[in-house]
Amino acid sequence: MAVGSGLGRLISLLAIPFATRIYTPEGFGVLAVFTSLVTILAPIVSLRYVLTLPLPRQTGTALNLLLLSFGLILAGTAFIMLALAIFSEPMLNFFSMAAIVPWWWLIGIGVLVTATYELMTFWATRRRAYGIIAKTNIIQNSAGALATIGLGVVGLNPLGLLLGAIIAKGGGLFWLLRDFKTDLFRIPQAITANRLATAAGFYRDFPFYRVPSQFLMVFSQQAPLLFAAAVYGAELTGQLSLALMALAIPVTLVGEAMGKALYAEAAAIGKSGSDRIYQMTKDTQKKLFLVSIPSGLVLFFFGEQIFYLVFGQEWEASGKFASLLSIYIVFHFTSAPLVQLLNIMANQSTFLRINVVRVLSILALFSFVFFTKIAAARFIFLYSILMAFFYIYVSVLVMHILKKKSDQVRADCL
Incomplete structure (x- = not known):
């Protein structure tokens, strides 16, 4: 897959x-x-x-x-x-x-x-x-x-x-x-x-928890483009969209595909196999982290030059945005497969909490940007830093939940 x-x-x-x-x-x-x-x-x-x-x-x-x-x-x-x-x-x-x-x-x-x-x-x-x-x-x-x-x-x-x-x-x-x-x-x-x-x-937990959670998650993912369109206009939004599109490719290329495979295997194991799920997820995280580092570094240092050569002179600004956004891509890449595992652990409220944190953080940033009228590049840099901390938080939280379930299963077996 x-x-x-x-x-x-x-x-x-x-x-x-x-x-x-x-x-x-x-x-x-x-x-x-x-x-x-x-x-x-x-x-x-x-x-x-x-x-x-x-x-x-x-x-x-x-x-x-x-x-x-x-x-x-x-x-x-x-x-x-x-x-x-x-x-x-x-x-x-x-x-x-x-x-x-x-x-x-x-x-x-x-x-x-x-x-x-x-x-x-x-x-x-x-x-x-x-x-x-x-x-x-x-x-x-x-x-x-x-x-x-x-x-x-x-x-x-x-x-x-x-x-x-x-x-x-x-x-x-x-x-x-x-x-x-x-x-x-x-x-x-x-x-x-x-x-x-x-x-x-x-x-019934899925419509009660996952619908608002999904809306908050997807809205927060798409909010930078909608915010840019409303504040900075269509041309800058196009530049930003190309940068985000290019950065999304490695996440969807491997991260989400591995996430679906991990989810299917974990669902087959079930909650009773929490120890196996934890070890399997831990191994997946390590592999994704090692894969993501080189691409993140290349984009950070050479993003403008790459976009100029690949996409044309008109898109050099998009390369600058990609360099700024590459700060968070490593952490996004490694956390992409994790959230679906909360379905198996019947932990829909945690998924909702994760996305409430994300939306509130982004809205706070957007409010600051709107009232201070800062330049688009500075807005994108602040957004990238915020997302890096967010994805670290997600990875730590989900792995903690999986570890806790794993320890509980081990204790029940003693």
Whole structure:
């Protein structure tokens, strides 16, 4: 799965130098706001029941959760489309994004496609079908890159960026549905109102804790771009988005892929195997830390030169931003696989606490920046320092919880 995710992200990475020579920083700023809105909304519409799919021992229970999740996705998307039909123009104008007002409905399409793809990847994770996930990652990233470049060449700006982003987020959905059609055809036999209600009630902590937690987490991740769009304008937002996009590649390339694999293995072990989960997680952390250090140092010292050569003269400022942001990338990289393990430990309140801390910290920083009117580069530097401390806090906290569970299991065995 890590290889497939890596190849998919590598394809996206190889396409960026072509896209930066076709589209302007303003166009990337429009894409940044569009992607931020989809990224914030898509995880919420399922009420995070998708996370429960790998957990039940019985397939029938999992199929009930699959149907429940998809029904929530459809209902949530319909609500979002209605809200956008009424409020899209003032909202997008606030973020200096008048260019995508005519395409507001693409936000709803993006939410539906992204949420449904996530749903099916968690079903594939339950089946340990990592090869299928890898294949769809490669397909959709390739198709998204080709669509972005092709539509840009014929002059569809910024529409080409928006359509390319949607394809890259869910273009592999068809193959997931095809490969698991046998499971999907079993849904009518497995579904009963009682089993559906029982499954929803048993995992009720997910909508109660994970929905607000997920919103806070994703909002805090996307907030720098939304804040930059509202305060510094579309061009600077485009520069910042390219820097964040480049930095996100190693995290998603290996960190999140390893996180999904770790989550699946830990879910199979269960809470009774807390000692094994702790050791497995500790080993994963060490490997990720060693992998992340070289790339972080290279970006810190040579970010501007690299971006100038790779993406073009117009994107030198993005390289400067990447150098500043590289301060926290090592700690983000190592903490990426950890948070999902809280699902297995039934520790949803801790996940909520983590994200409350993050959002409050970021809002405090944004308030300071807004009132002091500091330059964009200084704002990005302060944000990078803040995130470095945050990810250290997350790693220490989650490892402490896992160690505590491990010690408890050992004590019970004595």
